[in-house]
Amino acid sequence: MNTLGGSGLGAAMDAAAKGVEATLEGLLPKPHGLHGRIHEAMRYATFAGGKRLRPFLVLQCAGLFDVTGTPALRTAAAIEVLHTYSLVHDDLPCMDDDDLRRGRPTTHKAFDEATAVLAGDALLTVAFEILAGAQTHPSAEVRCQLVARLAEAAGCNGMIGGQMIDMVASGSHFGAEEVIELQRLKTGQLFEFSCEAGAILAEAGPEHQGRLRRYARDMGLIFQITDDLLDVTSTAEKTGKAVGKDREHGKATLVSIYGVEGARAEAEKIAARAAAELAPYGAKAAALRDLLPFLLTRDA
C-alpha cells in the first residue's frame, strides 16, 4: 500500500480501519465452550490487517448524508466479515489453493480445511445477524433492505456468480465484455453494496443509491485493473500474496486483453467517470474522490 502519511484519505482510511476493528472486536464472540476453535478461526481470518476498503466506503458514503456512529460501523463490520468469508473460502485448496494471505498462512493452513469451511460459513452468517440487529438502525425496514441487498450482492447472481464465472473462465477465451461482467459480479457487487449502504442507512432515496452504485462499480473496475496489473508487475513480498497466477492459469484479464498501458488508460478514463458521480456531494466526498487516483497508483 502507498504511504498516505498525513493526507485526508490516509487519515480517513486509518480511522475506518480502527473503527471497524473495534466494532468487530465487540461483535465476534471470544473463544469459549467446546467449540472455541470456530471462534478462534473466525478471529484469525478477520483480524489479519488488510486495507478495510469496504468499511471505509460504507463510512464515507454514510457520511455524505451525515450518518455516523453505530449504524454505519455495524454495517461496515457486516460487509467486512462477509468479505473475509469470501477470502477464506477462495483460498481453499479446491478453489484458488493459496497458502499465503496478507503475508500470513491462510485460514486452512493455520487451522485445517474443515475449520476454514466452517469459519467462512460462520462469518457469512454473522454478517446477516449484525445487519438484522436492532442497533444497526431504528427502522426495521432499513435493516431488512440492508439484509436483502447484501444477500443479493453476495449471492449466486452477485459475488458467488462472479466466482463461478471465474472458475469457468480458466482456459476459455473471454473478451473484454465477459471479463468486465465477471469482475462486476466477483468484486464489484460488494463495493456497490458498501457504497449504497450509506444511502440506505440515510433513507436518501433511489437517486442517491443509483449514483453511489455507479461510483462503486467504476471504483471496483479500477481496483480490479490495478490488481491485475500488480499480478503482472509486482512481487509476492510487496503484495503479501502469490502473484503471476492469472497468467499461469491462462486467465483473461483486462490487462491480458488491453495490454499494460491500454489497461492503465482504461482505468484513468473510468476514474474520471466515477469522480463525476460525486459532484453533488462537494467537500464531503473528498476522501471518496481521492480514493480514485490512490487506487490507480497503488503498488500493493
Added chain:
Amino acid sequence: MNTLGGSGLGAAMDAAAKGVEATLEGLLPKPHGLHGRIHEAMRYATFAGGKRLRPFLVLQCAGLFDVTGTPALRTAAAIEVLHTYSLVHDDLPCMDDDDLRRGRPTTHKAFDEATAVLAGDALLTVAFEILAGAQTHPSAEVRCQLVARLAEAAGCNGMIGGQMIDMVASGSHFGAEEVIELQRLKTGQLFEFSCEAGAILAEAGPEHQGRLRRYARDMGLIFQITDDLLDVTSTAEKTGKAVGKDREHGKATLVSIYGVEGARAEAEKIAARAAAELAPYGAKAAALRDLLPFLLTRDA
C-alpha cells in the same frame, strides 16, 4: 421412511413437501448466464427428495396460530435451503467425505468441490434474502426477527458450533452431557428455529416461542437418537447414505453411551415430555404430536 399411508401425519408431511418444493421452484433462479452452473448445483442439492421435516415443522407450528400461505411457505423454504447448504458442506471431502446422499451422488461428486463450496454458500445466502423479502411478512420487525434468529441458530454458537464440536469430538471421551450439547447445537438449533418461526410469524409472544422451542429441542434429540440407532442397526440401502460411520470414527453417541435399549428408553421418555408441551394447542397440534412416535420408530 415408514409408510404413512392415509394417516394425518403422512398427509401433512406430503403437503409440506409439495408446498415448499413449489415455493423453492419459484425462489431459486433458473440456470442462466455465464454462471449457470451455480444455479444448477443449487437446484441439484435442493431438489433431491428428502423428508422436508423442517418445512413441515414451520408450517405446522405456524398453523397452530392460523398463519398459512406465503409467509409460512417462504419461511419454510428459507430453512430448507439453509439445511441443504449444511448438507452440501458437510459432505465435502474435508468434512464427512460422503459420496452418497439420499441415494444420489453428493453435490461435489455430481459437480466438483469448488462448485459445491460455492453452491452451499449461495444457498446459505439466499435463505436470508428470502426471509428479508417483503412477501415473507408485512411487518419488517418480524422479518428482522426471523433473520436474526435463523442466523443465531445456524451460526458459530448454533449449528456451526455443533459441527465444530463434532469434529473435535472424534476420538475424545464425551459423556452424555457433551453429546447432548453437541446435538442440541448441530441438529437441534435448526429444529428450534423451524418451530419458533411459527410463533414469530404469528407475533404470538415469548411464552409460545419458548414452548415450541422446548418441543423442538426434545424432538431434535429423538431425531438424533434414532439417527444414531439407524447408524448401528440399518443398512445403506434403507437409509440412502453410508452407515456405521460413527463407530468407525470412534464417535461417542447416546447409543454408544446408553446402549441400544437404553437409548430407546431415553428417547421414549423425551417424547412424553415433548408431547406435554403441545397440550395448549389441542387438535391443531395433532400432526406435531404424531411426529414423535413416528420418529421413534422410523427405519430410514
